[in-house]
Amino acid sequence: MRVAIVGGGVAGILTANYLAMRLREEIRDKKAEILLISERDKLLYEPGLLYLIFNKLEEKDITKELKYLLDPSVKLIVDRAEKLDLENRKIKTKSNEFDYDYLVIATGSRIVPEEIPGLVQYGDWFYNLDGAKRLREKLSRFKEGKVVVSVMGIPHKCPVAPIEVTFLLHEFFKIHNVRDNIELVYTYPINRVFTLGNVSELVEKMFEERNIETRTFFNPVEVKEGKIITLEGEEESFDLLIAIPPHKGSQLIIDSGLSDDGWVPTDKFTLEVKGYDNVFALGDTTDLPVSKAGSVAHFQAEVLAENLSAEIKGLPPTARYFGKAVCFIETSFSEATYIWFDYETPPTFVKPNRFTHWMKIAYNRMFWLTARGVL
Ligand SMILES: Cc1cc2nc3c(=O)[nH]c(=O)nc-3n(C[C@H](O)[C@H](O)[C@H](O)COP(=O)(O)OP(=O)(O)OC[C@H]3O[C@@H](n4cnc5c(N)ncnc54)[C@H](O)[C@@H]3O)c2cc1C
Incomplete structure (x- = not known):
């Protein structure tokens, strides 16, 4: 066989x-x-x-x-x-x-940034290795301006990664003493910041506390130099666009x-x-x-x-x-929460804490044992 x-x-x-x-x-x-x-x-x-x-x-x-x-x-x-x-x-x-x-x-699944005109030319992403390396360079030099994290289609890999990157950007800019010079915006295609209601509520509150702006019902159809154009007829300017590009199988x-x-x-x-x-x-x-x-x-x-x-x-x-499904959500470089759910059970989560963050960091190191089928 x-x-x-x-x-x-x-x-x-x-x-x-x-x-x-x-x-x-x-x-x-x-x-x-x-x-x-x-x-x-x-x-x-x-x-x-x-x-x-x-x-x-x-x-x-x-x-x-x-x-x-x-x-x-x-x-x-x-x-x-x-x-x-x-x-x-x-x-x-x-x-x-x-x-x-x-x-x-x-x-x-794979990302298809070419499906949004202008995205390859004017946008950045961290959803593949080349894109992530390019973004690393840009982030190390970014000191002021407007950063937009934009989810450009559902479904995409790791539903919580756009939320995590937004929290970590906030923290990264704070550590480098430039947060006050940076406007941070998060956009999502539906009427809230995440598909699952209770997770969305938690994240919205945490974004507000960190002065992270949100745009919902935001479906980009084109990217021009320094500007996103949406299906809803809106325009959003940016100095750095971190896109979650559309995905296909x-x-x-x-x-x-x-x-x-x-x-x-x-x-x-x-x-x-x-x-x-x-x-x-x-x-x-x-x-x-x-x-x-x-x-x-x-x-x-x-x-x-x-x-x-x-x-x-x-x-x-x-x-x-x-x-x-289980997903860790990094809320800073020292705290995280996680959600756990299945077809019947809605997600539950704990208050962001240090222990969960260290579990995620440990998992990153132990992943290779998981891949071998040992863990
Ligand atoms: C930035 C980021 C953060 C993430 N964070 C998390 C996280 O914290 N937790 C979590 O659980 N998940 C996370 N994910 C999601 C996770 O990485 C994916 O869900 C997972 O890798 C899916 O595995 P897969 O094997 O189904 O698909 P893939 O990893 O896409 O693998 C498919 C493989 O098939 C190959 N392939 C495709 N077509 C062919 C073909 N025609 N012939 C031969 N080979 C082919 C591809 O090259 C690829 O190697 C994250 C993803 C990203 C991008």
């Missing part, structure tokens, strides 16, 4: 490693094989980008080669998948073709005819791709009503590995994913 996993992000790596642990004997006896197809040979720990822009972590702290993260029994193919043929159980890559018995789609999903936007139609409990009992999706690429977050990918990988290994062993696949 061959399990082919496409995508070498958190979701793909964790699924591969959990499966390898559960199928140790079957792999040894050549009854099972795990293939991971990834277009990149490294994993970027994306939450680390938030710290890289403030020079708290470096590139070497947040990237690792896949070969050091994967269980030795997993076959790594570094190649770009170009077409998934679900009817004939085949994956066409740039230089090869692979059959499979079970397919796991873990192709994640992988081009592979679109090219394979699975959806128009790259989000894979997925069963919310079993993670089966709708219409196929041997194809599964997890992580950012699903169309599920859950956060596009590494923690979600982690909890889904546990469920998927349990069910897939059971099927391969001829046991009933009984595990279900109930929408569990």
